[in-house]
Amino acid sequence: MPTISASKLGTEHYKELIQKNMPKLQMLPTVAMEALELVKVPECPVVEFASIVERDVTLASSMLRIANSPVYSPKREISTLREAVMRLGFRECKNLIMSSCVSTLTKKLSFEEEWIRDLLWRHSLYTAAIAHHLNQRFHCGFHGEEFTAGLLHDLGRFLFASLFPKEFLSVDPLNFDERENPEPIETEKHGISHTQFAEIFAEINNLPDELTAVMKWHHQPQNAGQYKKLVSLIAVADDMANHFQREGDAENYDGLNNPFVEGLRECKASQELSRFDEFAESLISEASDDMHSMNAI
Ligand SMILES: [Fe+2]
Numbered sequence: 001m002p003t004i005s006a007s008k009l010g011t012e013h014y015k016e017l018i019q020k021n022m023p024k025l026q027m028l029p030t031v032a033m034e035a036l037e038l039v040k041v042p043e044c045p046v047v048e049f050a051s052i053v054e055r056d057v058t059l060a061s062s063m064l065r066i067a068n069s070p071v072y073s074p075k076r077e078i079s080t081l082r083e084a085v086m087r088l089g090f091r092e093c094k095n096l097i098m099s100s101c102v103s104t105l106t107k108k109l110s111f112e113e114e115w116i117r118d119l120l121w122r123h124s125l126y127t128a129a130i131a132h133h134l135n136q137r138f139h140c141g142f143h144g145e146e147f148t149a150g151l152l153h154d155l156g157r158f159l160f161a162s163l164f165p166k167e168f169l170s171v172d173p174l175n176f177d178e179r180e181n182p183e184p185i186e187t188e189k190h191g192i193s194h195t196q197f198a199e200i201f202a203e204i205n206n207l208p209d210e211l212t213a214v215m216k217w218h219h220q221p222q223n224a225g226q227y228k229k230l231v232s233l234i235a236v237a238d239d240m241a242n243h244f245q246r247e248g249d250a251e252n253y254d255g256l257n258n259p260f261v262e263g264l265r266e267c268k269a270s271q272e273l274s275r276f277d278e279f280a281e282s283l284i285s286e287a288s289d290d291m292h293s294m295n296a297i
């Protein structure tokens with residue numbers, strides 16, 4: 001664990017820090033990388049894909065848990081990876097692999113205070129679950145990537161909390177009050193924001209561009225270029241998750257002032273956006289109902 005002060009570090013130092021802490025911070029284990037490579041091949045064989053993933057017990061069991069979570073709402077329990085691939089398709093399986101890796105990585109990171117990890121992980125799950133419901137409600141056309149993106153969006157906060165435990169809470173008090181963008185304060189105190197830290201991590205780990213964009217731009221989705229729709233979806237969900245974690249329930253959620261809703265104009269059912277405030281509370285509640293079963297991810 002580093003003893004240096006975060007505030008004295010520039011971007012290059014953060015890069016070195018992540019590299020020094022590899023393989024602890026390795027996002028994709030070898031098996032996951034092999035499986036993702038295989039999925040690129042047209043007509044990728046199900047049996048071969050499943051047998052690669054099965055070599056990593058943690059990855060395989062984590063994928064099955066997520067495949068059986070309400071996100072994929074299976075009609076009956078999926079018990080083998082082959083079945084998961086057949087039922088969900090390779091596109092969703094790619095997202096399952098990514099989600100499993102986020103889950104494993106956040107468990108692997110060491111934290112001085114376990115409650116910080118729990119709170120951040122719950123925030124990731126809430127954001128992912130709400131993004132999933134928003135995607136369905138507005139027909140945004142995502143197939144699992146919204147869930148992975150929700151899980152991953154604040155990875156920079158996990159990195160700060162794990163690598164700089166002494167300073168973390170003084171910069172990020174975990175009060176989930178983020179209607180003011182938290183990035184400037186972080187940059188002032190750490191020399192870098194959680195979004196920039198995550199971007200460095202994503203580069204080193206070769207993460208897909210759309211996930212990198214979510215980690216980098218979720219507080220400024222208007223700057224996310226071709227990934228604006230996905231990043232806006234996560235930004236909207238993030239605001240709703242913050243309300244839930246701040247207040248303890250969905251009541252009195254001020255959907256009219258969610259600053260990112262306009263970014264969902266590209267979704268098919270965008271005419272529904274004018275009624276966003278009417279159903280936002282029930283959407284948060286539905287997502288929080290999903291949470292219990294997803295907590296096991
Ligand atoms: Fe954030």
Ligand SMILES: [Fe+2]
Pocket residue numbers: 123127153154238
């Ligand atoms: Fe967040």
